[in-house]
Amino acid sequence: MLYVKFKIQEVDKFNDFKKLYNHLVAVRQPDYNLEEEVPDFDWDAMNHKEVEEALKIIDESLDEEAVVLKRYKKVIPEYANSFFEKYFKMDNDKLENLGVQEVLSIFNYLEFGFEVDLNHLELLTNDNGIITFATGNFPFGGLERFFITLKAFEMLSVECFDGFSVNKIIWESDFEYYFIELEEETKNYIQQQKGN
Template sequence: MLYIKFDIQDPTKFKDFQKLYAHMETVRQPGFKFEEEESPVIDWEKVTNEEEVNEALKKLDDFFDEDPAVKRYQKLIPDYVNEFLECYLVVDNDKLGTLGIQETLAIFNYIEFGFEVFFTKLENQDNKSGLIEYVADNFPYGGIDRFLMVLKAFDMIPTECFDGFTIFEFEWNTDFEYSTKDLPEKTKNYLKSKRNET
């Protein structure tokens, strides 16, 4: 079982994250499909002048032009998270140049589809620390860097991770950069305990 342990800086933000977590679980269910919104109904018989026609056409244009992912993002991502992710992208895009992610919606797309994992547990321990357990669908399953940034955006500071090979702890050098320290003895004991469970 892969996992990420984290410190909870703000219990109310953890509750916000629980909504996103539920969404991430839902979109990973076999056969899941997003509900399609119905387009606005215009009663053309009641439209009597050019202004009303233009208003009705604008309403239809707005509906068909809006990306459903944008609506989901606005519903699930609080402003403070969006601000953090925008700051992260400035730093990340500077490092990656033309290869960088251009907008926060790309991170949301990764959370919904690119992070190829199945979540098995979200645990909160006394509003101080927590744990997310997951199983990889593929290797390298989209990597964890952007997911770590999402956790940090919710003031959930990653402290330890098991990536399938090694347990390591995080040392945060800045808001967006970290180094890791392998914990070989802890890894050995963890793998042994998992083998004993089977």
């Protein structure tokens, strides 16, 4: 079982993160429908303005990027979006001519590229929590963007088990960090997992 332990820096933002977490759990369910239902319109009873609004709704439902953006805005608050924009500006500056990453790409990663089953989100204390997840394959989309997502919600990743070792996470800036492998904790955690 993989995990990320985190420190909550602002409780309201943690509550916002729970909405995103619940969405990510729902998206991973086999019966989840990404498409929003387009209402049935009573075209005969509608005036000209209502027809225009109905056509706009239908048009938006056919625009894949607009549909993704609508889902994104439901679960990503403006402060988190601003953080993602800063992250991608830094990332794009590194990429230079190789291409431009956009904010929606992190949402695509969270929904589809982060190939894990989210098992549990739990508070350990008032300001510390853990997210446990499982994956059937490696690589599984990596943890970097997940750490950045947590950081966008003012949740600082402090420790993780990445499938190989337990690591303390040391942040050097908003977007850069490094691991210190905790060898004894790794040995104990792997042994504990074998016992389950």
